[in-house]
Amino acid sequence: MQDAPESAFTPVAGLADAVPGFSPDEMDAVLRRCRALEEELRTIQAIQLTAVEQAPVGILVADARERRIRLASLKGLGLLGKDEAVCRNAPLHSWTLLHPDGTPFAPEERPLERAMCHGEVVETADALIVGLDGQQRHVSINAAPVRNGSGEIVAGVSVFLDITERRRLECQRTQTLTFFAHDMKSPLMGALALTRRLLEGKEGPLSGRQVENLEMVASLLDRVLTLSMDFLDVARMDQAGFTLAREPVALAPVLQALVREYGRRAEDKGLAFRAELDQNLPEVLGDRQRLMRMVANLLDNAIKYTAEGAVAFTVRRHGRELELCVQDDGPGLSQNDQDNLFEKFFRGDAGKGSEGSGVGLAAVKAIAQAHGGRVIGQNRPEGRGALFSIWLPLQAS
Incomplete structure (x- = not known):
């Protein structure tokens, strides 16, 4: 001790x-x-x-003036790979800190340095620690400055959680689901194409009941195919293998088709559906199917989690950016939801007990970022419900 x-x-x-x-x-x-x-x-x-x-997490306390470790938890010593005699008073940069992609942190990027140099409070920085024993561990780091009575920063505290095993299991699960989704993609597309051929009457006339049943089959096949594509996109984003089939996309007909489809779904559930699209929406350079799936995921969630009330979809141009906004009258987002909203396999509080995979919003984020954009999820400022906004830079599309 x-x-x-x-x-x-x-x-x-x-x-x-x-x-x-x-x-x-x-x-x-x-x-x-x-x-x-x-x-x-x-x-x-x-x-x-x-x-x-x-403490069951790694804790390091460093002196701001001398940049040396003054205090460490046993868990922290274990993550650094050495005993107290070696680590106590060790310089801050005695071990290597890497970004998740393997590139080194610059000295000024390190969470503890940011806390002591600039007074920043750093939360959940993802990193790889290479300890003094050469072992590499995946950690999530928080850091904060310690000030004296005069407000001067005299020390810094870093708390880090070893998430190596969690990351390994996530990678294993992602690989398994990717193989499954990839193998399912072709037969699903074939079954959906055949169903649509039947609906078009190319194999003979159909009764009203047959059309109704086939439309239900087509809808279910389309949903499973969308789920498979979401899995593949999220996995490819993690593996830096995410590429877009860029082509000129006329947004107006694409979004109007989604409005018709999800307007019917909302009506079937007894919900009001309001859509407001700017006139003369620009043509963008992007991946048509993924753009549709990105918006469809948000509309599907809004309808799924709204028991009564309305779902609204608006598309507006703001200078060189396009905002696509979906809001609902559902239960809204808890703090836990907001902290983990776009994480793979995360199921929000409202989604527990209902069907879902936990990859839909992760896929929305992946597709938006691949188009140079971003997505924001929050509670509606005027009251009940959630609001999701996708921002796409028109000049980069």
């Missing part, structure tokens, strides 16, 4: 005689009180040291 600081109190001989107006008994009482307070302080420090050492 790391020792608590030495006592700062040293009795001074003849102190009672040096303080006019105090009797020896009064000075003895003051000195006894000082000793009691000092002992209480040392006890508090020992508790704090033990709490840090035994």
